[in-house]
Amino acid sequence: MNCKEVNGRLLSYIHGEVTPSEKRLITAHLSACLECTAKLESMESLESRVRRHIQQRAERVAAPASGWQALQARLDKEPVSRSNGFLSALRPPFFGLPLSGWQFAAAAFLVFLALFTLTPAARAQMQAQIQQIAGGWFNFSSPDGQSQAEIGGFSAFTPYHATYLPEGFQLSGMGGSSALDKETITLGYNNQEKFVDLAQSAGTPLEALPQGEHLVLNGSTAVFVEDFARSAQELQEKIPAISIVIEYDYTHTNLLVWDMGEIRLQMLSNLPKDEMVRIAESLAPMQGGRLPAAQTGGGSGWGGLEFLIILLFGWAGIALGLVLATLGLLKRSLPFGIAGLLLGLPFSFYLLATPSGWPFGLSLPLLLGVSAYACSKPGRLKLGWISLILAGAIVLGIFVLTR
Amino acid sequence: MNNMEHIQWIRRSRAGDSRAFAHLYEAYKDLVYRTAYLLLDDPAEAQDALQETFLQAYRALNSYDPRRSAFSTWLYRITVNHCLNRRRARRPLVHLPPAQFESIASPIDLEGEISENLQLQRALEHLSEKLRVVVVLRYFLDLSYAEMAEVLEIPLGTVQSRLNQALQNLRRALQAAKQPGENFGLEEEVSE
Structure with a gap:
């Protein structure tokens, strides 16, 4: 430490308000620097003079003896009821524990959340519920009416499914990805070594159609690319995300690309062109709707909680959380800050489960936590407001992006 | 207690x-x-x-x-x-210019300590509210920096800088009072 640094900390040093390492550094400097030692002594002398003066001045006066009577006369006029029922019930001890009602609620909620996230079955059920709330669930039946399937968690568009399939074809798989800016659903159909892969995506501006033979499909332009790939390897190179199935024959893989409204459809198949076109022309929108609770994993007890979950995990929960956090900072009330944080947790949990939303899912609780902390630390109010504004900006940004 | x-x-x-x-x-x-x-x-x-x-x-x-x-x-x-x-x-106090201050202080100058106390009291009265409060909390109530921060709802660092500033201003004011004709040193109070 140099003289300037020591000078700036001298008063804190005298008051013992420095860290042990600072204390060592300052003591070491003082033992070697006469100038700073002189300043220390002068500071101590001024301090003791100020202290003596103030103490003497204060001791010359005392509270008037009649003060209490005068005060009591005024207190008697105050309203009698001094308890504020509901809020006083939230003060410790709560259930005999040295916790306030808020802390108790927070602890209970965290235990509940921990139990939930640690149990795989419960977690799967929860995620299904979240997806059901966050996006639409759709169901459709196979062309022969023999089987039913559901797909869900998507909100950008209503997907299509084939109402015509060649003899022996059946649904072999479904997949999808949901990001803030793009959602894609892939349906796979097959019959031994023949296959049809139908990818549908929406969200980003449509790219130009590829080069190929132009066709008219349901009134709009489509492009057919014969022998788009002649081997599994070539197909993999052209579409890295594709899953190769070894049983399939990829030597004549055709591509059919077209748009339906804002949805881009791509069909990859080793069927001949006319069959592909026929399937494409048969596409019909899936039936949108809720998946029956029983099919999400048998949680029959979920029905009554569904409304609560929608509130908690949706915009209502996070909006209320932000309002409470704001009140917490305005009123400098820790319970409000904590309530804001707790209400922000489900929404953050949902964000964590989305491919591009997870950084926000991590940062939201952190920011709301800082804001709650600031509610109880008057000196940290500015930090609290900055955190809360950032959290609000994240929520607003997600709201705008997903509308 | x-x-x-x-x-x-x-x-x-x-x-x-x-x-x-x-x-x-x-x-x-x-x-x-x-x-x-x-x-x-x-x-x-x-x-x-x-x-x-x-x-x-x-x-x-x-x-x-x-x-x-x-x-x-x-x-x-x-x-x-x-x-x-x-x-x-309150209505703003009229601060006396240094010359008038001297004329008030001079007659009691003979009394040594009384004069010193008066000078110190004047200097304290000339401190801004913010600085005066930290001086009272520290030297009368003996509060720690953390307690002062809590009472005033300001950061710890601000408590420290206000206390430093207050003592600096007091020192300047006392030095100026010892040297008649010089600036009382109070205009130099720096806000944070």
Whole structure:
């Protein structure tokens, strides 16, 4: 430490308000620097003079003896009821524990959340519920009416499914990805070594159609690319995300690309062109709707909680959380800050489960936590407001992006 | 003072027991009164501040949370806020120019210590509100930096810088008073 640094900390040093390492550094400097030692002594002398003066001045006066009577006369006029029922019930001890009602609620909620996230079955059920709330669930039946399937968690568009399939074809798989800016659903159909892969995506501006033979499909332009790939390897190179199935024959893989409204459809198949076109022309929108609770994993007890979950995990929960956090900072009330944080947790949990939303899912609780902390630390109010504004900006940004 | 006893008194006061509140009043009346006196420089106003502080405390007793701050800290916050509001409501004081100040100080100059105390008192009175409050909290109430930060609802670093600034200003003012004709040194007060 140099003289300037020591000078700036001298008063804190005298008051013992420095860290042990600072204390060592300052003591070491003082033992070697006469100038700073002189300043220390002068500071101590001024301090003791100020202290003596103030103490003497204060001791010359005392509270008037009649003060209490005068005060009591005024207190008697105050309203009698001094308890504020509901809020006083939230003060410790709560259930005999040295916790306030808020802390108790927070602890209970965290235990509940921990139990939930640690149990795989419960977690799967929860995620299904979240997806059901966050996006639409759709169901459709196979062309022969023999089987039913559901797909869900998507909100950008209503997907299509084939109402015509060649003899022996059946649904072999479904997949999808949901990001803030793009959602894609892939349906796979097959019959031994023949296959049809139908990818549908929406969200980003449509790219130009590829080069190929132009066709008219349901009134709009489509492009057919014969022998788009002649081997599994070539197909993999052209579409890295594709899953190769070894049983399939990829030597004549055709591509059919077209748009339906804002949805881009791509069909990859080793069927001949006319069959592909026929399937494409048969596409019909899936039936949108809720998946029956029983099919999400048998949680029959979920029905009554569904409304609560929608509130908690949706915009209502996070909006209320932000309002409470704001009140917490305005009123400098820790319970409000904590309530804001707790209400922000489900929404953050949902964000964590989305491919591009997870950084926000991590940062939201952190920011709301800082804001709650600031509610109880008057000196940290500015930090609290900055955190809360950032959290609000994240929520607003997600709201705008997903509308 | 016994903390458990305090909490009992607070609890009973909340339930409307004015005798319990009388105990709290007795325990703190002098500290509150003297703090107000040091901030307002007027015994009558300090008496008024004492009444108002306890009345406000009584009304707000339900919002006091013993886990967040000591009762004394909470009470001092009410005191300080009341006194500062009171000062702000006053008409601005006319600060005497240095020449006139000297003429007032000179006759008592013969008395050594009295003169020194007067100089110090004048210097204290010339401190800005913000600096004066930290001086009173530190040198009268003996609060730690953390307690001062809590009372004033400002960061710890600001407490430290205000206290430094206050002592610097006092030193300058005292030096200037020793050298007649020189600037009293009070205009140099730097805001943070």
